[in-house]
Amino acid sequence: SQTIHQWPATLVQPVGSPLSLECTVEGTSNPNLYWYRQAAGRGLQLLFYSVGIGQISSEVPQNLSASRPQDRQFILSSKKLLLSDSGFYLCAWSRDAKNIQYFGAGTRLSVL
Amino acid sequence: AQKVTQAQTEISVVEKEDVTLDCVYETRDTTYYLFWYKQPPSGELVFLIRRNSFDEQNEISGRYSWNFQKSTSSFNFTITASQVVDSAVYFCALSEVYNFNKFYFGSGTKLNVKP
Numbered sequence: 001s002q003t004i005h006q007w008p009a010t011l012v013q014p015v016g017s018p019l020s021l022e023c024t025v026e027g028t029s030n031p032n033l034y035w036y037r038q039a040a041g042r043g044l045q046l047l048f049y050s051v052g053i054g055q056i057s058s059e060v061p062q063n064l065s066a067s068r069p070q071d072r073q074f075i076l077s078s079k080k081l082l083l084s085d086s087g088f089y090l091c092a093w094s095r096d097a098k099n100i101q102y103f104g105a106g107t108r109l110s111v112l
Numbered sequence: 113a114q115k116v117t118q119a120q121t122e123i124s125v126v127e128k129e130d131v132t133l134d135c136v137y138e139t140r141d142t143t144y145y146l147f148w149y150k151q152p153p154s155g156e157l158v159f160l161i162r163r164n165s166f167d168e169q170n171e172i173s174g175r176y177s178w179n180f181q182k183s184t185s186s187f188n189f190t191i192t193a194s195q196v197v198d199s200a201v202y203f204c205a206l207s208e209v210y211n212f213n214k215f216y217f218g219s220g221t222k223l224n225v226k227p
Contacts, residue, residue: 034215043219044157044203088155099145099207101215103157 002027006091006104013111019064019078021107023091026072031093033074034101035066038088050074086111114139116206118218125194126226133189133221135204141165146180146187147205151220157203163187165209194225 003026013019025031035047046059048066056066063082067075074091088108092101115138125131137146148160161171163180171178175192191198204218 044217046215090155090157092157098162099209100147100159100162102159103149106155108155 002093002095002102004091004093004102004104006089006107008107009105010108011110013081013109015083015111016080019076019081019085019109021076021089021091021109023074023076023104024072025093028072028093028095030071031095033068034092034094035074035076036090036092038090038106040087044090048076081111083111085109114141114144114206114208114214114216116204116216116218118202118204118221120221121219122222122224124224124226127196128193130190130192131194131223131225133191133202133204133223135187135189135218137185137187137204137206137216139185139206141208143209145207145209147207147215148178148187148189149203149205151201151203153200160189191223194223196225196227199223199225 006023033050036044037047038044048056048058050056050068053068053071063085064076064078086109088106090106091104094101117136120134123131144165146163149157150160151157161178168180168182177190179188187204201220201222203220206216208214
């Protein structure tokens with residue numbers, strides 16, 4: 001069966017520090033991968049998606065970037081965090097024609 | 113443009129009451145998918161159901177049921193005999209069939225089920 005892992009679960013970072021969140025999928029190959037952000041009490045905002053290694057599409061211009069160095073690995077990064085980067089970050093994957101997205105447990109990021 | 117509206121920001125019910133969560137969508141596509149996800153306090157989104165736009169049959173799964181009506185562009189979700197464990201934020205979403213990367217989420221409805 002397929003599983004998706006996200007880490008860390010919780011992160012507190014000072015403004016101006018770098019960020020690296022990692023997401024990996026097991027049990028499937030060539031998945032579509034997604035990064036979402038959810039601000040407190042708000043809906044989900046799609047940040048990036050990837051259909052293959054090295055292929056990244058950005059939905060919202062911002063202080064963040066994404067990379068896909070391996071087939072089942074998706075990384076969300078920032079060189080310098082802003083206060084507005086605080087939120088709940090969710091990684092998701094999809095694979096089959098049903099287009100169902102399956103989500104990780106998320107990372108709660110607080111930028112202070 | 114695709115859009116999903118969940119007008120109910122928060123609903124509170126007492127255990128064993130029935131509750132319906134509304135979802136209205138906008139799309140110019142004739143073929144699309146509709147979804148419901150549950151987000152418990154832990155944060156992870158849990159997939160509940162996917163509906164193809166060609167299939168307007170209502171679906172029942174235990175205490176959950178979904179009413180899909182293309183004529184009103186609605187995909188409502190009913191929980192019968194609600195339980196405290198149903199307390200969560202519920203998201204409705206729409207995706208394009210021919211662009212597998214695009215999900216359009218509603219803003220979510222927070223359901224509070226009180227004992």
